[in-house]
Amino acid sequence: MTPQPLIKIQNIAKVYQTGEIQVRALDNVSFKINRGEFVAIMGPSGSGKSTLMHIIGALDKPTSGQYLLEGKNVEKLNEDELAEIRNQKIGFVFQFYNLLPRTSALKNVMIPMMYGGIAKEDRARKARSYLAMVGLQNRLEHTPGQLSGGQQQRVAIARALSMNPSIILADEPTGNIASKQAIEIMKILDQLNRKGRTIVVITHENEIAECTKRIIFLRDGHLEKDKPNKKRRNLTKIAL
């Protein structure tokens, strides 16, 4: 018996109704992601990859089809239950970092823990250790404005880790970052994957996708390709 997949997407469709016109952003998409995978979801703009990311991230529900996260039917949950799934199971890394302005790195990392009911005394300690994991142990009290793009994204990764989620869901995590720092980000994600984290990266850049172990390619809302990445870049060899 094969172990239960972490994510099971089955015949998912997402239809947007704008006036008279129906737009099928996703159509009959199915795949599974197991624990410990490092997956890139690729596709040109308009391919439906953002919509798919929203559905995997429990930010949106599919129009039809099934989404099982750790065996749980996410598409059947109500708004507050979705909020709980996002808080407990998913660690988001956004393209524009989405850190709270004028708020210290430490406080930013503590936000999900505040909503997740982690005891107050434990939050700062945990946040410090996650910030140390991304190499920002000396930037705890810096606000986003005092940090570079790469550093901000590392704070976001620490925040994504803070609730010890089942998957890290990164939406164009390097889209706004200079290339040297982008590699740094990918190295951090790679290291996390080596420690057993499941990581899903949404990207349109080949260079980024090449760092992962598996590439899912979307086009016009359909799943075009889904295959292991054989030309994987070995990030451990890149010196920073």
Add this chain to the structure above:
Amino acid sequence: MDYQELITESLLTLTLNKVRTGLAMLGVVIGIGSVIALMSLGQASQQSITSSIQSLGSNLLTISPGSQISGGIRGGSVQTLTYEDAQAIANSPQITTLSKISAEFSSRAQIVAGKNNTNTNVTGVLPDYADIRNLAISSGSFITGLQVSSLSKVAVLGPETVTDLFGENVNPIGRTIRLNDQVFNIIGVLQSKGGSGFMNQDDLVLIPLTTAQKLLFGVDYVSSISISAINEKVMTQAQEEIARLLLARHKISNPEQADFRIFSQEDILSTVTSVTDTFTTLLTGIAAISLVVGGIGIMNIMLVTVTERTREIGLRKALGAKRKIITAQFLTEAVMITFLGGIIGAAIGIGISYLLSTYMSLPFTLSLKSILLAFAVSAGVGILFGWYPAQKAAKLEPIEALRYE
């Protein structure tokens, strides 16, 4: 996320935009400040009036002329009481409850002493007036029965009138004043009773009733008759006995058509209290309108804040904030604005009422009720006007909110 965190978070957010927070607060500050100031001033003036009425003693009855009704037509007369009425009451064997009686005629007049002059209340009285009204003499003597029967031109002055006419620390006994070009000898000065403005009890001139009626003002009626009963328990009996006698004297068979009215201090007190209550309520009501306006201002600011922070709200929701937490966060911010506004407003209101009561020499009262009310109202305003913006924030879709530029 507990209350303490909600409060620290919202205080943090509010300090990020101090000017806006301050302006949003201003409406509540003004509203609460004026409510508290007006409520405590209202209470202070009521206390002052009440105590001055009570100081006259609880066994005091006042008879004042009322309009005469004949054949359903209300006559305009206020000249229905005479000195003879007072004498009849004093001498009647049927009235067993009477202790002291005085009749008064009161009018304003110009008083001249040398180069100084003042306009004040001149009252013609009988000798018992001092006892009935609890007036004490600080120097000289009060008007005697002989001076009343002989139409003497003598006067007893209030301490403030003395100061007005002769200056501070002058003993005016033996000196003269001129009332409507007639010369009066000053025979006594009253002790100060306090009060100021329309409640001033120290600015007055007392002369014999007969002198006032015949020599000064040329009238044959009195403005009122004051009576002190032998004790408080017989007040109702005294009222009935006097009414019966006066009705007989005025040949009125139906008591409903009486051309006079008899008040006890309690009657006056309840009338005055109801009047000041009405005024206080009215003024407080007007002040409360500014609270509502302040609340609308806060709603406006909160709506702007929600729009401005759409991305933040989207992020918080993406990170697991449930609807009620977002609602609580924005509601807490609104309530913090109104609550802080309430504290500042209360402080200002108390300050204003302290200054005004000192200036108007009223007793300074700090009513706990009005302060509690102010806080309840300010928190209520925050909840009421913060609710809609908070709901709007809570209902934002996380994807839409994250995309918002």
